[in-house]
Amino acid sequence: MAHKMKIGTTLGKKEESHLTYFLTENKDMFAWTLDDMPSIDPNFMCHRVLITKWKQGEEKQRASREETSKLLAAGFIKEIQYLTWLVNVVMVKKVSDPYPLPNIDRLVDEALGFALLSLMDAYSRYNQIRMHPQDEARTSFITNSSAFCYKEMSFGLKNVGATYQYLMDKIFKDVINTDVEVYVDDMVMKSTMANEHCNALERVFGILRRHQLKLNSEKCSFDVQAGRFWGFMLTKRGIETTPEKC
Numbered sequence: 753m754a755h756k757m758k759i760g761t762t763l764g765k766k767e768e769s770h771l772t773y774f775l776t777e778n779k780d781m782f783a784w785t786l787d788d789m790p791s792i793d794p795n796f797m798c799h800r801v802l803i804t805k806w807k808q809g810e811e812k813q814r815a816s817r818e819e820t821s822k823l824l825a826a827g828f829i830k831e832i833q834y835l836t837w838l839v840n841v842v843m844v845k846k847v848s849d850p851y852p853l854p855n856i857d858r859l860v861d862e863a864l865g866f867a868l869l870s871l872m873d874a875y876s877r878y879n880q881i882r883m884h885p886q887d888e889a890r891t892s893f894i895t896n897s898s899a900f901c902y903k904e905m906s907f908g909l910k911n912v913g914a915t916y917q918y919l920m921d922k923i924f925k926d927v928i929n930t931d932v933e934v935y936v937d938d939m940v941m942k943s944t945m946a947n948e949h950c951n952a953l954e955r956v957f958g959i960l961r962r963h964q965l966k967l968n969s970e971k972c973s974f975d976v977q978a979g980r981f982w983g984f985m986l987t988k989r990g991i992e993t994t995p996e997k998c
Contacts (some may be wrong), residue, residue: 755784760868760975767946771975774950778957783875783966786826790964791904794882797919799905799912816895828879828904832892851914859933859940860984860991866942867988868949871979872956873971877937878912880965881905881919923963924956932956933981940981949975 759771783789792798823829863869874880883891883902891902891909905912913936920934928934931952932941941956943949953974960967973979978987985992 755779755782755969757782757969758973758976760973760977762977763946763975767975770950774953775974778961781957781960781967782969782972784969786822786828786876786879789826789875789880789966791879792881792919792963792965794884796963797915797922798882798884799909799915800884800887813896817897820895820897820900824900826879828906829900829902830888831898832889832901851911851918853913853917854933854935856935856982859935860981860986862929863933863940863942863981863986864990865988866944867977868943868946868975869979869986870941870949870953870974870976871972871981872939872941873968874937874939875966875968877916878907878909879904881915923959923965927952927955927959935982938982940979940986946975 757775759768759775763771820829824831881904883905888901888903891906892899893901902909905915916936917934920936920939921928924932924934924939931943932939934940939956941949941952943952978985978992980986
C-alpha cells in the first residue's frame with residue numbers, strides 16, 4: 753500500500769531527489785497503524801500515576817467494544833480478572849504535573865527566520881510510552897463485556913502531557929535549540945541551508961530510531977519554507993496569518 757507525505761515544492765531536483773531517497777530509506781520511522789508502534793523502552797521512560805460500573809446505551813456499548821478490541825489487538829491494553837482499581841470510560845479532572853511545558857511563544861520565536869523547516873508529529877503520541885507495571889491496574893476500566901487495564905500510557909490519564917514532554921526533552925537534549933524545537937509531540941526542525949537540513953534530519957531520525965519513536969506521515973512536512981506550528985504560521989520573514997484565519 754502506497755503512503756504519502758508532504759515535502760517542499762520549491763526544492764531543486766537534486767535536493768528533492770536526496771530528500772525522497774532519505775525518507776524512503778527511513779520509512780520504518782513512520783507508523784501507519786497502531787500495530788507499527790513498538791513503544792519506548794520502559795527502562796528509559798514509563799508513566800506513573802477510583803468507582804462502580806455504570807450502564808451504557810447500546811450505541812456507547814458498541815463504540816466501547818470496537819475501541820477496546822482495537823486497543824487489545826494493538827497490545828495497548830490487556831484483560832484483567834483481579835483488580836483493586838476501576839474506572840468508567842469517562843474523562844475526569846486531572847491534577848497538574850510539576851514538570852513544566854515549554855513556553856510556546858519562546859519556541860515559536862526560536863523557529864522563525866529559517867530558510868527550511870521540517871514539521872513532524874508523533875504517531876498516536878501517548879500510546880508510545882509504557883505504563884509502569886505497578887500502575888497498570890490503576891488504569892482499569894470496565895465495559896459491558898469485560899474489564900481491562902492499559903499497558904501503554906493513554907490519552908485520558910493525568911500528567912501524560914508532562915510525561916511526554918519530559919521524554920522529548922530527554923531524548924532531544926543535544927539538539928534542542930539548535931536543530932529542533934519540541935512542544936509535546938510536535939517537532940519543528942530548522943535550518944538556513946539545504947545541506948544543513950539534510951544533516952539535521954539524519955541526526956533527528958537517528959534519535960527517533962534509537963528510541964523507537966514513530967512519526968505520523970500524514971502530519972509531517974519536510975523541507976518546506978513555511979509551516980504551521982501550534983497555530984502559528986512560521987516563515988523566514990516571521991509569523992504570518994494562517995489561511996483559515998484570513
